Amino acid sequence: MKTFIQDLAEENRYQPTHLLRILRAVQSHYHYIPEAAIEQIAELLNISRTQIISVVEFYSFFHLSPRGQYELLISDSITDHMLGKLSLIDYLADKLNVAIGEVRQDGVVSLDNTSCTGMCDQGPAGLVNGYALTCLDRPRIDQITDLINQQKPLDQWPAELFFVDDNIRRPDLLLAQAVQPGTALRAMFKRGVQETLAEISFAGLRGRGGAGFKTATKWKFCSEEHENQRYVVCNADEGEPGTFKDRVLLNSYAHEVFEGMTLCAGIIGAQQGFLYLRGEYLHLYEKLQSVLDERRQTGLLGNNILKEGLNFDIEICLGAGAYICGEESALIESLEGKMGIPRNRPPYPVTQGYLGKPTVVNNVETFMAAASIAVNGGDWFARVGTEKSKGTKILSICGDCSRPGIYEYPFGTSIQSVLNDCGASDVLGVQIGGPSGTFISNHEFDRKLAFEDLATGGSFIVFNTSRNILDIVNNFTHFFAHESCGFCTPCRVGTSLLKKQLDKIIDGHGSAGDVVALEELCQLIKTQSHCGLGQTAANPVLSTLQRYPELYQSKLKEISYEPGFDLDGALETARRLAKRTDAGAHLAQVEEES
Amino acid sequence: MSKTITIDGNTIPFEDGQTIMEAATAAGVYIPHLCHHPEFTPHGSCKLCTVKVNGRICSACTFPAMEGQDVLNNTKELTDDRQLITQMLFVEGNHFCPSCEKTGNCQLQAVAYHLNMLDNHFPLFYPSRKMDASHADVMIDHNRCIFCTLCVRASQQKDGKDVFAISGRGINKQLIVNAQSGLLKDTDIDATDQAAHICPTGAILIKRTGYQVPIGERIYDHKQIDQVSLETEHHQHDK
Numbered sequence: 001m002k003t004f005i006q007d008l009a010e011e012n013r014y015q016p017t018h019l020l021r022i023l024r025a026v027q028s029h030y031h032y033i034p035e036a037a038i039e040q041i042a043e044l045l046n047i048s049r050t051q052i053i054s055v056v057e058f059y060s061f062f063h064l065s066p067r068g069q070y071e072l073l074i075s076d077s078i079t080d081h082m083l084g085k086l087s088l089i090d091y092l093a094d095k096l097n098v099a100i101g102e103v104r105q106d107g108v109v110s111l112d113n114t115s116c117t118g119m120c121d122q123g124p125a126g127l128v129n130g131y132a133l134t135c136l137d138r139p140r141i142d143q144i145t146d147l148i149n150q151q152k153p154l155d156q157w158p159a160e161l162f163f164v165d166d167n168i169r170r171p172d173l174l175l176a177q178a179v180q181p182g183t184a185l186r187a188m189f190k191r192g193v194q195e196t197l198a199e200i201s202f203a204g205l206r207g208r209g210g211a212g213f214k215t216a217t218k219w220k221f222c223s224e225e226h227e228n229q230r231y232v233v234c235n236a237d238e239g240e241p242g243t244f245k246d247r248v249l250l251n252s253y254a255h256e257v258f259e260g261m262t263l264c265a266g267i268i269g270a271q272q273g274f275l276y277l278r279g280e281y282l283h284l285y286e287k288l289q290s291v292l293d294e295r296r297q298t299g300l301l302g303n304n305i306l307k308e309g310l311n312f313d314i315e316i317c318l319g320a321g322a323y324i325c326g327e328e329s330a331l332i333e334s335l336e337g338k339m340g341i342p343r344n345r346p347p348y349p350v351t352q353g354y355l356g357k358p359t360v361v362n363n364v365e366t367f368m369a370a371a372s373i374a375v376n377g378g379d380w381f382a383r384v385g386t387e388k389s390k391g392t393k394i395l396s397i398c399g400d401c402s403r404p405g406i407y408e409y410p411f412g413t414s415i416q417s418v419l420n421d422c423g424a425s426d427v428l429g430v431q432i433g434g435p436s437g438t439f440i441s442n443h444e445f446d447r448k449l450a451f452e453d454l455a456t457g458g459s460f461i462v463f464n465t466s467r468n469i470l471d472i473v474n475n476f477t478h479f480f481a482h483e484s485c486g487f488c489t490p491c492r493v494g495t496s497l498l499k500k501q502l503d504k505i506i507d508g509h510g511s512a513g514d515v516v517a518l519e520e521l522c523q524l525i526k527t528q529s530h531c532g533l534g535q536t537a538a539n540p541v542l543s544t545l546q547r548y549p550e551l552y553q554s555k556l557k558e559i560s561y562e563p564g565f566d567l568d569g570a571l572e573t574a575r576r577l578a579k580r581t582d583a584g585a586h587l588a589q590v591e592e593e594s
Numbered sequence: 595m596s597k598t599i600t601i602d603g604n605t606i607p608f609e610d611g612q613t614i615m616e617a618a619t620a621a622g623v624y625i626p627h628l629c630h631h632p633e634f635t636p637h638g639s640c641k642l643c644t645v646k647v648n649g650r651i652c653s654a655c656t657f658p659a660m661e662g663q664d665v666l667n668n669t670k671e672l673t674d675d676r677q678l679i680t681q682m683l684f685v686e687g688n689h690f691c692p693s694c695e696k697t698g699n700c701q702l703q704a705v706a707y708h709l710n711m712l713d714n715h716f717p718l719f720y721p722s723r724k725m726d727a728s729h730a731d732v733m734i735d736h737n738r739c740i741f742c743t744l745c746v747r748a749s750q751q752k753d754g755k756d757v758f759a760i761s762g763r764g765i766n767k768q769l770i771v772n773a774q775s776g777l778l779k780d781t782d783i784d785a786t787d788q789a790a791h792i793c794p795t796g797a798i799l800i801k802r803t804g805y806q807v808p809i810g811e812r813i814y815d816h817k818q819i820d821q822v823s824l825e826t827e828h829h830q831h832d833k
Contacts, residue, residue, distance in 0.1 A: 486762065
């Protein structure tokens with residue numbers, strides 16, 4: 001192990017910023033982070049062991065105790081559930097003879113759940129040693145079980161198990177006409193850097209991650225900072241359940257994305273860029289590296305780009321399973337090799353970002369759109385969409401529809417026309433923008449995709465009338481409790497309390513006052529939380545409570561007060577110890593009315 | 595003429611670079627807080643110091659004071675929320691004041707009294723957390739940790755050491771210490787370190803000192819936390 005870690009540290013130039021990269025390699029080699037490795041890394045990187053332990057314990061894909069040689073994770077997104085995930089994982093656990101959350105006794109395989117892996121259009125999905133598995137069904141699970149029991153190396157597994165389809169269903173402005181490598185940069189040099197920024201401003205491009213900040217303004221702010229170093233970061237930590245468009249963009253439009261980043265570097269004066277790729281998209285890593293190599297070889301990246309004097313390169317950094325890293329300042333912390341905890345603001349990343357230097361963080365789609373605008377002009381983009389939301393939006397559509405996949409629409413398109421296109425019928429409602437977004441009912445389908453009406457980072461999950469809204473809300477609420485970084489009190493404690501309170505109501509233990517308490521808690525989490533995760537964590541409850549209050553009320557008992565715990569259940573241990581099963585050993589939750 | 599902001603309608607001066615908390619403390623205005631301490635880099639995590647600045651929710655301990663700010667601090671809305679946040683801290687850990695040797699000297703308890711907290715409001719988590727009594731002079735009772743990171747910061751910024759860190763994610767956060775064994779006795783902490791004395795609750799205690807000051811004569815037995823805080827921290831902010 002000593003030489004393995006030594007080589008790893010050397011490869012990473014002993015940089016503490018590369019801690020995640022180093023830990024990913026250790027986890028993948030040993031299937032956990034051994035104590036000895038922690039000590040050695042601490043020494044080599046000259047950081048404290050507590051910093052390493054805190055990073056290991058923060059990210060879902062790192063473990064202090066051994067996992068199986070085959071680490072199997074099954075996606076827990078609501079869309080996977082709708083495709084039969086629950087019975088499938090039970091089947092898998094049974095076939096492999098391993099309990100969920102455990103390692104099999106022989107140490108060969110471990111099995112657990114994981115947050116949405118971004119394969120909602122081809123689920124149920126999972127990961128094996130970080131690599132995406134798609135379209136899981138019983139025959140495939142039988143196949144996987146055999147491969148694991150034969151201990152076949154992953155590179156000898158049949159390729160179809162790892163096949164990921166793009167499923168591009170409706171190309172528009174951006175997807176229909178790909179930008180040839182180099183054309184956006186040539187256009188920028190020809191037009192002028194400031195003039196190109198003006199085009200992007202005129203185009204009205206706003207951030208595609210969901211928040212919608214004006215891209216040109218962000219770039220301008222960053223370029224105006226008095227610093228000699230600046231950074232460009234592409235946020236490909238696509239963790240919002242139900243979103244998978246960045247996966248497709250990076251698979252089939254990587255040149256455009258990198259071109260957009262390089263364009264940004266030219267405009268703001270950056271020399272270094274990062275693509276922060278979510279760990280779940282490990283399968284894209286090699287391919288993206290080769291695209292970067294190709295760009296270096298053709299003079300589109302590196303020193304003196306297109307002989308215009310621009311020096312810029314891009315490094316790919318993989319995440320390790322933390323939704324919070326999609327928040328831009330948490331993402332920067334993660335890039336620096338730390339826990340992904342959102343920073344206090346101000347200062348904003350444009351003034352103090354990566355290593356304290358001005359940094360532009362934009363979504364994958366934003367960079368791609370910027371590259372297209374540089375080629376086609378601001379007017380080409382601004383002509384499409386609405387007054388406040390120019391251009392198009394790329395959606396990841398999944399759930400109850402016959403044609404899930406990638407759809408690009410002009411802003412201003414109605415939800416109904418989207419539903420018609422993707423083959424959705426008998427629709428109950430749509431979750432727009434993922435769990436942190438809004439649930440809209442089937443009375444609202446004339447509403448529009450737009451920052452001023454329904455903003456979305458791309459997630460669009462369709463539910464038909466066979467679905468139970470409370471199941472959906474429950475899944476989302478558990479997701480947020482799992483993904484809360486734990487930094488601030490309202491979100492750390494609040495998301496767990498919310499989970500308990502919702503479970504209490506759904507399990508039929510709620511009584512009068514419990515829905516009011518639920519709403520009070522939601523408001524507190526929403527207003528008092530430190531970052532966007534906490535501020536939106538109560539949205540699933542709030543948006544459904546507003547639309548279906550009777551659904552929650554119907555779950556309440558007819559009594560005025562229900563204790564917060566199960567009285568009879570609490571006696572279970574005592575009964576077991578006393579070996580009693582008689583009626584006298586049981587307590588009624590509430591005294592029967594005589 | 596110095597620059598000013600208003601807090602609850604009162605005009606108070608500030609200097610460039612001051613946070614709202616610093617300006618308020620200097621002017622004798624108390625804003626409830628637990629993770630903030632004037633000697634250390636602000637953290638902004640407990641969220642008790644949440645104020646409304648021109649209608650927007652901000653943490654007073656991290657947000658810079660700026661000309662034209664109209665700050666709301668002592669409103670019913672904010673006090674209600676602060677009480678709920680304090681209740682969250684109580685139910686998250688195991689805080690049993692009557693049996694805790696920090697009672698009367700505890701900032702968490704004192705803030706709760708100040709905010710007129712009369713019950714836990716939320717269901718208790720009853721987490722199973724350990725104690726670390728391995729060290730000869732200092733002990734950790736994890737049941738009472740509220741993850742304010744004051745010990746982490748004090749150790750790094752004052753003691754020139756690196757004894758503590760907060761690890762884990764979400765509700766599974768925990769205080770860890772810098773020793774291969776994971777035990778306090780194997781760290782380089784001393785009972786004289788500021789990190790051993792800074793805990794606002796009873797999570798880090800000096801052994802054999804618990805009842806030297808009898809109950810009834812403790813810091814918050816006769817004074818509210820706002821008064822104590824302003825008396826001690828006003829001076830420190832000036833430094």
